[in-house]
Amino acid sequence: MTLFEATIQALNASSFFYLASAVFFIWTISKTGTKKWGKLGLVACACVNIGFILHTGGLLGRWVLGGIDRPPWTNLYESLIFFAWGVVLFQVIAQRKWKMPIVGLVSMPLVFVLMGMAVMTPNKSLEPLIPALQSYWLKIHVVFGMLSYAAFTVAACFSFLHLMRNGVSLKKITGGLFLLTLLNLGIAGGKDFYKTASFNLTKTKIQTLADGKTKMVKDVYKEYEGGPVITRMEELPGTTYLYYLVLLLFAFGAFYFFYSSARRSKKLTDPSAEEAFESGGDYDSKSRLILYSSLTSYVLFLSSIAYYVYKSPTLTLQSNPYLLMLLISTSFFIFSFIVIERNYLAFLKYLPEARRIDELSYKNILFGVPFQTLLLITGAIWAYYAWGRSWGWDPKETWALITWIVYLVYLHGRLLANWSHNRLSCVALCGFAILVFAFLGVNLVLSGLHSYGAA
């Protein structure tokens, strides 16, 4: 086994450890009645640590292979891995320094999604750098970006836990998640879906060879010389109706959950777990029916696409890592949400007091904002040398600025406008959604100069 293969294997293995840790975290809280952080929790933390060591080793190995001037964060595969590494770093700090390992319940599934997307990215080669990236600013700029984005991600995880622990209605949270899913589906479907019933996730790069045959392209650079490469979207006529059904159910669900949750529950200050449960654990059989039916339709829809892709002669699941990841991660998220909903009181008892969780969220944002500022400024300096302007309103730049502004809203709302902690947590979660789009969505959806996202 060469060093290159070893690094790939280490990184693959680490993502399995992360999945295992996520499962153990869920398992821990599903043990009703045991209030203490038991052996399962320790196993979960151990999985995180082992994964982190493998992960670090894999990254270092790639750096050694690529040479000092080619740090391991220059294409989509490596960016995903590096970002995930940052989030795990914060998870390890949460375990050791802040004594808050339970945040892994939210952060580790996220890490697993990132790692899974990376593992399934077809192009893992150590591509040499194009001239624009041959600069020491590459090392500085990206590291700052990773630090701030990872801090914001962990802050969002804390905020999510804080909302639950502070007694916000679980129905309201479900409604929010439904809205998010709707948005996600809308973006993923894109306008083409409504017109041609072809799904954005079924994109393939097809190359027409000299003899008229077509073949699928995995590595654009390696197969560049063969002939022109076009991106094609496969039509999936049957799934359109399922798609509409899912959209309808989720829209209805979002409406129902927001409407039926207690309108203005009394503001709690530092509620105990029981108080929080009394105010927030407002699920009844009707809500469960709506929740499970929407989730079932969603899973059906995704599996129908997967089946279609599996049957199609030109498409493969391997060429659609995002689709596959969406399948695995959504099933996992749905499963964990059901586990939490079923054991809500036990789950709340596991969490430390709301103020402490909120403070850690705030602390991470306080850490992230200066580094986000650094990201913007070092980016401007680099752009000044490489492209001849410091700020050119490239989509990536603009979205980084948008992310920055969301957290400025957070800080000003907190320091000057005395916003409630619940509202601030919502801002932090919105910030995370925007961050994900700034980090991945811009490269996958919009065009621009930051081309590492071209898988």
Added chain:
Amino acid sequence: MHMWLKVEKALDHLWPKLASVKITLVVFVLILLLSIPGTVLMQYNMSNVDPGAQYDFAFWEWGKTLQLFTAYQSFWYVGLIVLLSMNLIACSCIRWPAMFRAARVKLKAFPKERWEQQAADWKHGWSSSKNASDVKKIVIDDLKKQWIKAHVFEESENSFQIVWQIGRWSRVANVLVHTSLLVVFMGAIVTAMYGFEGATNIPEGRAVDSFMIFKEGKGAGLVKPRDSRALLAERFLGREKADGLDRFRLKAKRFDVEFYKDFPGRPKDFRTQLEVIQDGKVVKAGVLQVNRPMRFDNFVFYQSSYGALGYQKIKARVLSVADKGKTEELVEFSTGEALKLKKFPFSLVPFQIARDLMGLGPAVHFQEWRNKKAVGKAFWVLMNLPQFDVETRQGKYTIVIDDIKNAYFTGLQIGYDPGAPIYWLGSFGMLVGTFYALFVTHRKFYLRFEKGKIEFTGSIHRLPMGFKDFLAKLATRLKGKTV
């Protein structure tokens, strides 16, 4: 009432409203939302592709009125930034004096009645066997080592308080952040008013004297601004009147591109040997590379792209067969272009290139010209087999091909950015300010000694939960020294 009294009264009324945090937050959210259309829609300043070609006519007309294709220079976006700046200035005038006063306020002893009210996990106590003056000396010396000034408040003969604080200026660091933001805006305004970005493509070996300004979508001459006045002259007087100013030309003397071996199509490096020519003389020369720009007066030139010109360049030697190659002429042909030779009385046109002629390697199809007429048949010259031409054609001269390569143009960007020093200064201030304001916390510590008993507590202006642990650690350290 006087007109301007009215204005003053209106301002008095408006000023506190303008300083409200609500406006800040609303403007933030609006900026956030209105930044999005510019990232989705094609923009004028992004490239030289005209957004008009991308959308259907009705949308195009509609978008033009709303300035959607110059979103970040549009009236609504700039208006928001202006509103934000006004809000910031108003806020500063109202809040900053109080902030400075708060930071400079003198430390006071912790009130006696509040010692009791202090929560248990915020208060640490232990008894000491040392007497008052010893404890005082130990604590003050310890603080001195850390460059912290201790304030001692004597309560009675046998009791005193030592009070100290860390990071009080972090409370006013936001002043630096906000001032710097205004400085950045100022730099941006200067750049927007007097600066520009442009681009030009120079075919290898040639010179150009004009380029395209992105912002305005039109060509402009390369004018050398002595002190940026010339540029202003062109902006305000029009091109004809500004034409008298000294112009210069840019020549791409040579362009090289290198590709990675294992990754075809992925460039490793590309560079231009650039010359600035003025009055027929080379006034500056240098090598331009990505990430390595070249400066000339107030202009900065950047290597940004390259492209194939659609023809090849052939380096060759024309040899006379009669004197066995003693008459030799080094030439560089471009495909499709007749080249008049100096040592021979005719021209040659290489009009076709074969990558691989009948398995014999690269070859060039030549035609001889005399007096604008083709002479004889066209003939192939093989790069790897020069004797082929001599043997088959039996002509008076032959051609030996040394090299065939693609001809490229080099894509340069030209920037004139007079606001840069201002906004870099602002950025630096913002950076220092943000780190200081958000990383450093204002912490106060109170240590009270009374009859062999020591009590210790502290306060912080944010993140209290984490501070509790810090306080406990500090208490253990002090206890170790004073017990």
